[in-house]
Amino acid sequence: xxKVFITGAAGFIGSTLVDRLLAGGKTVVGWDxxxxxxxxxxxxxxxxxxxKLVEGDNLDLPALTKxxxxxxxxxxxxxxxxxxxxxxxxxxxxxxxxVATFNVLEAMRANAIRRIAFSSTGSVYGEAAVIxxxxxxxxxxxxxxxxxxxxxxxxxISSYCEGFKFEAYIFRFVSILGExxxxxxxxxxxxxxxxxxxxxxxxxxxxxxxxxxxxxxxxSAMLHVIGQGTAKSAKHGVEIYNLGTDEYAQVNDxxxxxxxxxxxxxxxxxxxxxxxxxxxxxxxxxxxxxxQGTGWKTTLTIEQGIGRTLQWLQQNQWxxxxxx
Amino acid sequence: xxKVFITGAAGFIGSTLVDRLLAGGKTVVGWDxxxxxxxxxxxxxxxxxxxKLVEGDNLDLPALTKxxxxxxxxxxxxxxxxxxxxxxxxxxxxxxxxVATFNVLEAMRANAIRRIAFSSTGSVYGEAAVIxxxxxxxxxxxxxxxxxxxxxxxxxISSYCEGFKFEAYIFRFVSILGExxxxxxxxxxxxxxxxxxxxxxxxxxxxxxxxxxxxxxxxSAMLHVIGQGTAKSAKHGVEIYNLGTDEYAQVNDxxxxxxxxxxxxxxxxxxxxxxxxxxxxxxxxxxxxxxQGTGWKTTLTIEQGIGRTLQWLQQNQWxxxxxx
Numbered sequence: 001x002x003k004v005f006i007t008g009a010a011g012f013i014g015s016t017l018v019d020r021l022l023a024g025g026k027t028v029v030g031w032d033x034x035x036x037x038x039x040x041x042x043x044x045x046x047x048x049x050x051x052k053l054v055e056g057d058n059l060d061l062p063a064l065t066k067x068x069x070x071x072x073x074x075x076x077x078x079x080x081x082x083x084x085x086x087x088x089x090x091x092x093x094x095x096x097x098x099v100a101t102f103n104v105l106e107a108m109r110a111n112a113i114r115r116i117a118f119s120s121t122g123s124v125y126g127e128a129a130v131i132x133x134x135x136x137x138x139x140x141x142x143x144x145x146x147x148x149x150x151x152x153x154x155x156x157i158s159s160y161c162e163g164f165k166f167e168a169y170i171f172r173f174v175s176i177l178g179e180x181x182x183x184x185x186x187x188x189x190x191x192x193x194x195x196x197x198x199x200x201x202x203x204x205x206x207x208x209x210x211x212x213x214x215x216x217x218x219x220s221a222m223l224h225v226i227g228q229g230t231a232k233s234a235k236h237g238v239e240i241y242n243l244g245t246d247e248y249a250q251v252n253d254x255x256x257x258x259x260x261x262x263x264x265x266x267x268x269x270x271x272x273x274x275x276x277x278x279x280x281x282x283x284x285x286x287x288x289x290x291x292q293g294t295g296w297k298t299t300l301t302i303e304q305g306i307g308r309t310l311q312w313l314q315q316n317q318w319x320x321x322x323x324x
Numbered sequence: 325x326x327k328v329f330i331t332g333a334a335g336f337i338g339s340t341l342v343d344r345l346l347a348g349g350k351t352v353v354g355w356d357x358x359x360x361x362x363x364x365x366x367x368x369x370x371x372x373x374x375x376k377l378v379e380g381d382n383l384d385l386p387a388l389t390k391x392x393x394x395x396x397x398x399x400x401x402x403x404x405x406x407x408x409x410x411x412x413x414x415x416x417x418x419x420x421x422x423v424a425t426f427n428v429l430e431a432m433r434a435n436a437i438r439r440i441a442f443s444s445t446g447s448v449y450g451e452a453a454v455i456x457x458x459x460x461x462x463x464x465x466x467x468x469x470x471x472x473x474x475x476x477x478x479x480x481i482s483s484y485c486e487g488f489k490f491e492a493y494i495f496r497f498v499s500i501l502g503e504x505x506x507x508x509x510x511x512x513x514x515x516x517x518x519x520x521x522x523x524x525x526x527x528x529x530x531x532x533x534x535x536x537x538x539x540x541x542x543x544s545a546m547l548h549v550i551g552q553g554t555a556k557s558a559k560h561g562v563e564i565y566n567l568g569t570d571e572y573a574q575v576n577d578x579x580x581x582x583x584x585x586x587x588x589x590x591x592x593x594x595x596x597x598x599x600x601x602x603x604x605x606x607x608x609x610x611x612x613x614x615x616q617g618t619g620w621k622t623t624l625t626i627e628q629g630i631g632r633t634l635q636w637l638q639q640n641q642w643x644x645x646x647x648x
Contacts (some may be wrong), residue, residue, distance in 0.1 A: 012353065038529050041645075084421065087487040087488070090426070090429075090430065090433075090484075091430075094422070094423065094426050098418070098422060098470050099423075100477060102414070102415070102418050105414075106414065109414075125463075126560075127559075127560075128480075129460070135463065136453070136462040137463050138379075138460040138461070138462065138463070138464070139459065139460050139461050139462070139463055139464065140463065140484055141482045141559070141562050141564070142478070142480075142482045142485065143482065143486045143560060144483055144486070144487075145480065145483045145487070147483075148476060148477075148479030148480045148482070148483045149479075149481065151479050152472060152473075152475065152476030152479065153470030153474075154466070155466035155471065155475050155476065156418075156466075156472045157466045158466045158467065158472070159452075159466055159467065159468055159469045159471075159472045159603065160414075161469075162467045162468070162603050163411040163469070163603055164411070168626060177396035182326050197487060199626050235451075235465070236451075236465050236467060238465050240465070250353075253441065262426070278486065279483065279487055280487050306400065
């Protein structure tokens with residue numbers, strides 16, 4: 001890879017990837033519609049002559065096609081990631097994820113760019129029948145529009161590999177944590193504790209078990225795997241990796257880490273039920289044997305990742321002003 | 325079910341379903357954009373006072389919503405079914421299948437209709453790792469845009485079950501044969517033999533193995549399963565069934581049946597390779613244990629189904645004028 005195109009370049013993971021690639025001497029074109037992205041995350045990158053930012057939306061195919069010209073690898077990270085609120089605006093996942101991914105593929109095809117890395121999700125396994133869940137788990141039933149849109153993205157990408165000789169790296173993420181974290185339970189909990197340190201509302205019964213991965217470890221994994229270039233010779237031109245760790249944490253563990261770090265003892269108020277919201281999965285734990293088999297390793301535990309996230313939120317409370 | 329809405333009502337399977345439901349005393353609203361549907365298939369139905377036809381496209385959500393009013397079950401059969409030509413117009417599956425299915429779900433939601441039956445495809449298993457392929461086969465890689473759009477449809481439907489308490493019956497069809505058959509290999513072969521009885525061009529090496537099901541058996545299976553009403557109590561409100569038989573046939577077997585029935589001995593010209601086209605699967609054979617476990621049985625063998633199809637094509641050569 002020499003010139004890399006990143007959709008969602010101003011987002012949490014996207015901007016961190018931009019910085020890593022620039023630090024590695026690559027040329028990067030960032031693309032973002034700033035629906036959730038933050039200019040502040042690109043402050044450093046914008047000073048680098050190897051970085052170009054183009055403001056635009058994935059639904060604008062001509063502009064996307066133009067912006068992508070001359071790149072040789074696309075990281076397609078832009079997505080509506082409001083998993084919880086899919087049912088409030090069912091068309092959003094279809095447009096921002098499914099149609100957007102189709103446009104990314106068409107823009108690539110128009111530019112004869114054939115390598116793509118895609119951020120999918122462990123949610124595609126629904127309520128998995130096998131835990132820890134491997135990449136070839138039994139064909140699941142989708143439980144959220146978000147996951148349905150991601151599985152559609154995966155399917156279209158794979159079809160382009162088969163039909164147009166693309167090479168794809170599909171990464172099924174657990175929840176990603178770390179600096180520039182802009183949504184998720186730590187974000188919500190810390191906000192609540194800023195507003196009312198004496199009590200904390202928790203969705204569900206607190207027993208939900210989830211996996212988390214530190215953002216720098218996530219990016220290292222993607223770059224490591226793409227560097228190995230195995231999709232070229234993979235069946236159908238597609239490599240699929242779960243990205244997570246061999247740990248998971250209960251929501252209650254997470255509450256303990258956060259309150260401990262802040263020195264708070266709030267009253268815990270549970271909304272009840274074993275799910276945080278409709279379509280939530282009470283236990284997400286992905287098998288990571290395949291990604292670990294490539295030689296990649298995590299550097300932080302979940303507890304350490306939560307610590308870093310919290311520290312960043314404490315130092316960057318401006319984020320709560322922009323994400324309302 | 326009392327008043328049934330059918331998308332693709334003028335198609336091969338749709339119009340056959342219309343006739344069966346009317347014969348069973350149901351009220352039926354048919355919906356079709358006539359991109360592939362045939363007025364002639366509805367000649368009988370249109371004489372029945374319990375049938376109403378509305379001409380419209382699934383991409384026109386307001387019209388679709390209006391047409392669906394008062395129905396209590398939707399068969400969503402309309403689709404772009406040109407599996408082979410997906411790569412020539414990659415946006416067609418996205419629009420006619422993915423976005424169309426979303427619109428069907430939204431129209432249902434607006435009308436408080438919660439029961440849906442969906443025609444998916446055995447192609448969603450890609451090049452299946454397990455054959456015969458059960459409904460819970462290992463998570464496959466999609467190899468065609470058609471299958472990717474169907475898996476997206478399945479995912480959105482399942483999400484509506486989880487989120488909006490829909491009940492869904494998802495049927496993964498093998499190739500369907502019989503009266504009113506309007507595309508597929510028998511259609512192509514017979515057309516060729518009408519044009520030039522002395523030679524026959526065959527895509528691939530003729531060794532591709534595929535499963536087939538007779539259209540009336542397909543419809544019996546759907547009505548049988550929906551009659552049992554098990555989706556209501558199924559996990560996530562979704563029942564998924566493979567629809568096929570415990571037989572498969574090689575393309576060469578099929579050539580033999582057809583030429584035998586027509587009394588022809590054409591020279592066979594193979595295009596070569598083990599696939600008929602890019603993204604084709606050389607072996608499709610679905611496990612049918614689940615559907616057979618409901619008590620449903622096929623009435624025709626594959627050979628008999630091919631015979632019926634051929635007989636119908638011989639008597640209805642007008643179909644070749646309308647499907648060019």
